[in-house]
Amino acid sequence: MTTTLTPAKVRIEFNDAVVRAFMLAAIVWGAVGMLAGVLVASQLAFHAMNFDTSWFTFGRLRPLHTNAAIFAFVGNMMFAGIYHSSQRLLKQRLPSDFLAWVHFWGWQLIIVAAAITLPMGLTRSKEYAELIWPINALVVVIWVIFAVNFFWTIARRNEPTLYVALWFYIATIITVAMLYIVNHLQIPTSWTHSYPIFGGAQDALVQWWYGHNAVAFFLTTPILGIMYYYMPKAAERPVYSYRLSIVHFWSLVFIYIWAGPHHLLNTALPSWLQSLGMVFSLMLWAPSWGGMLNGLLTLRGAWDKLRTDPVLKFFAAGVTFYGMSTFEGPLMAIKSVNALSHYTDWTIGHVHAGTLGWNGFMAAGMFYWLAPRLWKTQLYSVRMADIHFWTGMVGILLYIASMWVSGISQGLMLNAVSPDGVLVYPNFVEVVTSAHAMMVTRMIGGALYLAGWVLMIYNLTRTIWGTQAVNGVIEVAAPEHETPSLSFAATFFNAPVLYSAALVVFSCIWMFGGSVGFLIALPGLILTVITALVHFETSGSTWGQWYERLLASWVPFAVLTFIAVALGGAIQIIPTLTLERTTAIDGIHQKLYTPLELYGRDLYIREGCYLCHSQMIRPFVSESMRYGDPSKLGESMYDYPFQWGSKRTGPDLARVGVKYDDLWHYRHMLNPRSTSPGSIMPNYPWLFTQNSDYSVLPNRIHVQQMLGVPFPKQTPEEIVAAARKQAEEISTSLQGKGVQAIPDREIIALIAYLKQLGQFEKVAPTKK
Amino acid sequence: MQKSKVEPVDPLREHVYDGIQEYDNRLPNWWLWTFYGAIIFTVAYWFYYHQAGMDQPNEVILARAKAEVTARAASLSKGPLTDDQLWSLSLDPATVAAGRLTFVSTCASCHGDNLEGKIGPNLTDQRWIHGGNPAQIVQTVTTGVAAKGMPAWGPLLGAKRVNEVVAFVLSYHKKGEPMVIDPTATATGKP
Numbered sequence: 001m002t003t004t005l006t007p008a009k010v011r012i013e014f015n016d017a018v019v020r021a022f023m024l025a026a027i028v029w030g031a032v033g034m035l036a037g038v039l040v041a042s043q044l045a046f047h048a049m050n051f052d053t054s055w056f057t058f059g060r061l062r063p064l065h066t067n068a069a070i071f072a073f074v075g076n077m078m079f080a081g082i083y084h085s086s087q088r089l090l091k092q093r094l095p096s097d098f099l100a101w102v103h104f105w106g107w108q109l110i111i112v113a114a115a116i117t118l119p120m121g122l123t124r125s126k127e128y129a130e131l132i133w134p135i136n137a138l139v140v141v142i143w144v145i146f147a148v149n150f151f152w153t154i155a156r157r158n159e160p161t162l163y164v165a166l167w168f169y170i171a172t173i174i175t176v177a178m179l180y181i182v183n184h185l186q187i188p189t190s191w192t193h194s195y196p197i198f199g200g201a202q203d204a205l206v207q208w209w210y211g212h213n214a215v216a217f218f219l220t221t222p223i224l225g226i227m228y229y230y231m232p233k234a235a236e237r238p239v240y241s242y243r244l245s246i247v248h249f250w251s252l253v254f255i256y257i258w259a260g261p262h263h264l265l266n267t268a269l270p271s272w273l274q275s276l277g278m279v280f281s282l283m284l285w286a287p288s289w290g291g292m293l294n295g296l297l298t299l300r301g302a303w304d305k306l307r308t309d310p311v312l313k314f315f316a317a318g319v320t321f322y323g324m325s326t327f328e329g330p331l332m333a334i335k336s337v338n339a340l341s342h343y344t345d346w347t348i349g350h351v352h353a354g355t356l357g358w359n360g361f362m363a364a365g366m367f368y369w370l371a372p373r374l375w376k377t378q379l380y381s382v383r384m385a386d387i388h389f390w391t392g393m394v395g396i397l398l399y400i401a402s403m404w405v406s407g408i409s410q411g412l413m414l415n416a417v418s419p420d421g422v423l424v425y426p427n428f429v430e431v432v433t434s435a436h437a438m439m440v441t442r443m444i445g446g447a448l449y450l451a452g453w454v455l456m457i458y459n460l461t462r463t464i465w466g467t468q469a470v471n472g473v474i475e476v477a478a479p480e481h482e483t484p485s486l487s488f489a490a491t492f493f494n495a496p497v498l499y500s501a502a503l504v505v506f507s508c509i510w511m512f513g514g515s516v517g518f519l520i521a522l523p524g525l526i527l528t529v530i531t532a533l534v535h536f537e538t539s540g541s542t543w544g545q546w547y548e549r550l551l552a553s554w555v556p557f558a559v560l561t562f563i564a565v566a567l568g569g570a571i572q573i574i575p576t577l578t579l580e581r582t583t584a585i586d587g588i589h590q591k592l593y594t595p596l597e598l599y600g601r602d603l604y605i606r607e608g609c610y611l612c613h614s615q616m617i618r619p620f621v622s623e624s625m626r627y628g629d630p631s632k633l634g635e636s637m638y639d640y641p642f643q644w645g646s647k648r649t650g651p652d653l654a655r656v657g658v659k660y661d662d663l664w665h666y667r668h669m670l671n672p673r674s675t676s677p678g679s680i681m682p683n684y685p686w687l688f689t690q691n692s693d694y695s696v697l698p699n700r701i702h703v704q705q706m707l708g709v710p711f712p713k714q715t716p717e718e719i720v721a722a723a724r725k726q727a728e729e730i731s732t733s734l735q736g737k738g739v740q741a742i743p744d745r746e747i748i749a750l751i752a753y754l755k756q757l758g759q760f761e762k763v764a765p766t767k768k
Numbered sequence: 769m770q771k772s773k774v775e776p777v778d779p780l781r782e783h784v785y786d787g788i789q790e791y792d793n794r795l796p797n798w799w800l801w802t803f804y805g806a807i808i809f810t811v812a813y814w815f816y817y818h819q820a821g822m823d824q825p826n827e828v829i830l831a832r833a834k835a836e837v838t839a840r841a842a843s844l845s846k847g848p849l850t851d852d853q854l855w856s857l858s859l860d861p862a863t864v865a866a867g868r869l870t871f872v873s874t875c876a877s878c879h880g881d882n883l884e885g886k887i888g889p890n891l892t893d894q895r896w897i898h899g900g901n902p903a904q905i906v907q908t909v910t911t912g913v914a915a916k917g918m919p920a921w922g923p924l925l926g927a928k929r930v931n932e933v934v935a936f937v938l939s940y941h942k943k944g945e946p947m948v949i950d951p952t953a954t955a956t957g958k959p
Binding site for chain 2: 085088089091159161163164229232233238239240241242243244245247251268271272275278279280282283285286287289290293297417418419420421422423426427429430510511515518525619620621624625626630658659660661662663664667674675676677737
């Protein structure tokens with residue numbers, strides 16, 4: 001290797017065709033997802049909008065809306081942004097066009113499959129993880145294809161080091177894979193049905209570890225990466241601070257993972273997990289704002305462009321909404337605030353500040369920036385983009401303001417206890433009807449936002465109509481010499497990594513080591529912090545040099561990222577899995593479901609009841625008066641999947657079984673307003689005409705036995721016969737009350753399940 | 769529109785990524801202190817709840833809160849009303865009107881708008897399943913009859929509203945009218 005000639009320049013044409021495809025898909029699916037959102041909002045405002053039609057009811061369309069918005073809209077937008085910016089930041093074309101197109105069409109196939117199966121009621125009932133197992137498998141395959149193409153581009157890059165946008169993309173790809181796979185571990189009972197391998201509290205913890213971090217690593221980190229590329233591009237200004245990007249990237253990816261249990265505050269979840277969920281949410285505030293600062297401060301010297309450039313307008317507002325919702329999030333994760341806000345519309349407003357404000361506006365900014373460049377033309381109308389911006393902005397503000405009002409009202413009304421010791425609003429439905437005006441306002445806000453989106457579709461269509469698609473081209477010289485990758489030792493044995501590891505180890509010793517652990521951990525923590533600070537003072541520059549070398553070594557970078565994101569989940573989930581499942585946790589055992597009750601439970605899941613009804617009574621005076629004693633862990637130990645819920649559009653159902661009789665449920669499901677005047681719950685007439693198919697039961701019970709539920713040994717015939725017999729009994733009881741109820745109808749199984757809710761046996765608690 | 773450089777002193781990093789440059793500004797102090805503050809709070813919070821033993825089981829917290837509510841309520845209550853007091857309340861238009869409001873929103877879905885009985889029994893006739901004396905009715909409303917699907921309304925409505933609603937029911941009856949106790953009467957009224 002003695003040649004020192006200037007290397008020949010190579011001409012590289014980027015694969016921008018797949019970028020255009022993803023961008024157009026995102027625009028179309030965005031409209032679909034938002035339309036579904038406006039539709040479900042209208043169902044909450046006017047229950048007649050459910051049209052007494054099974055596949056059109058709220059419980060089936062709401063997952064369609066969330067999945068469309070997250071995976072179809074933001075997913076396609078993210079892929080467009082990642083493929084477009086990565087090729088340029090790495091000075092390399094995607095290695096495989098074939099894989100890129102398999103990724104594109106595979107993802108669209110997943111979306112179409114979701115759009116068909118969810119309205120059919122085929123669901124796993126875990127929020128943002130509802131899709132049935134064959135689609136889950138397809139998602140994993142397509143995600144791996146995406147990862148291969150992405151990391152392959154990195155491996156063949158013509159740019160020695162990795163820009164900050166790529167750090168966020170790497171974290172996204174690795175973490176989403178980890179979260180998705182663990183939360184979708186399941187055993188099929190048929191081609192369309194499965195049970196998750198976790199149950200009860202364990203399922204709840206895994207689900208919200210996933211659910212919270214789907215927000216983090218699907219809706220946040222990729223968009224931060226996109227911000228780091230398109231914001232300085234559009235502003236034509238340097239990024240504010242490289243070192244801020246280092247600190248906020250690593251703190252964000254490490255801390256985010258721990259915060260999942262804040263979705264389960266004040267529940268039966270062990271309190272150490274709740275505490276972790278709360279304090280890590282608070283610690284997340286600054287790292288999140290680090291991203292906002294680096295975005296907004298990049299605009300220094302370019303603020304005047306905000307008046308004229310719609311792209312920057314959308315970016316600046318999007319980043320501001322990001323800052324607002326990442327302040328609101330930690331606030332709502334404070335246990336006492338959460339006591340008010342949880343289960344209410346406040347949460348709904350919070351997530352929409354994120355999705356409409358941050359994701360939607362960042363997407364719009366990116367599309368307005370990309371379209372003229374990918375088709376080499378001018379934006380058709382800047383004025384129209386301005387109108388889109390202000391329509392969308394008013395829409396978001398109406399949305400979140402109405403949800404603040406209704407959410408905080410719900411929290412206050414439901415928790416209100418009068419001086420003479422009773423509930424001020426004993427009827428749940430009073431709270432529902434009082435929110436009607438806010439439901440209508442929210443619907444209007446959402447519709448305005450959608451109207452802005454439609455304007456953008458028109459604007460971009462006119463922009464690219466009749467123009468020629470062009471692909472980006474660069475000329476690069478092959479790198480003069482390969483930067484050597486960091487060795488194993490150099491990756492791990494260096495000051496920043498070792499100090500971080502010491503802090504994590506001492507923290508774990510404190511958490512799990514009792515008083516002895518505390519005595520070891522506290523001096524350890526203090527010593528580590530002081531040593532690290534002193535060391536940084538004297539030789540911080542070598543830390544910086546190490547990091548520069550890390551940026552030239554993508555495998556060590558990806559490995560460290562994986563460790564950072566894996567730690568939080570492992571430390572929370574693994575100890576929880578060892579909770580004694582078959583012995584009593586807190587002196588209470590859930591009563592085993594009968595075959596008919598299990599069948600009814602699967603109907604409850606099919607209809608999406610968990611989207612509006614929780615099964616988790618919190619330890620508050622108001623809740624114990626309204627719903628009964630606080631829920632305990634043992635009460636849901638056989639629930640695969642758990643049904644604790646996350647929202648109370650209707651009342652909690654954890655103990656509803658002892659409250660009403662079968663006739664009440666029969667009438668209520670046929671027309672909720674006959675028993676609860678003012679209710680906004682849909683009618684479920686199809687449950688009264690469709691027959692139960694008990695033949696699926698033996699397989700379902702068999703799978704639950706494999707999962708450790710101690711169902712008695714029964715032959716398939718005995719199982720079906722038991723279901724039939726119980727259905728006969730309920731039907732006879734109903735007939736005695738003057739209703740012609742046919743035993744095989746689905747409503748009978750659902751009543752069996754509802755009547756059973758809140759049944760448990762007391763057992764001797766196991767000594768630990 | 770070319771503006772002059774705003775901060776020529778900001779240190780720019782050497783490397784340029786696809787035309788993107790990076791400053792290397794110091795982290796804002798208020799940002800750092802927000803982060804440090806949250807970390808310090810975390811350590812203190814953990815120490816307080818999980819080291820110093822201030823973390824109490826849900827049952828204990830709830831029991832204490834319940835005791836407070838009960839004590840406050842007891843200081844306001846004048847004890848259960850007698851049959852005579854309830855009968856005289858049933859003649860008080862304001863009490864009956866208040867009771868009617870509670871009845872319509874809480875009871876009518878099962879007992880009918882005119883007390884004629886739907887899912888629950890007729891309340892206008894002289895046949896009673898659980899006793900028709902005013903105090904007995906108060907008892908039935910307060911504790912409910914779980915086996916027959918009558919919820920316990922006492923904890924939800926409170927003594928005052930239970931008394932009002934019973935007064936409203938009594939306004940359909942006369943003191944001293946004949947009464948049949950019939951535990952086997954069907955729950956569904958036949959209007």
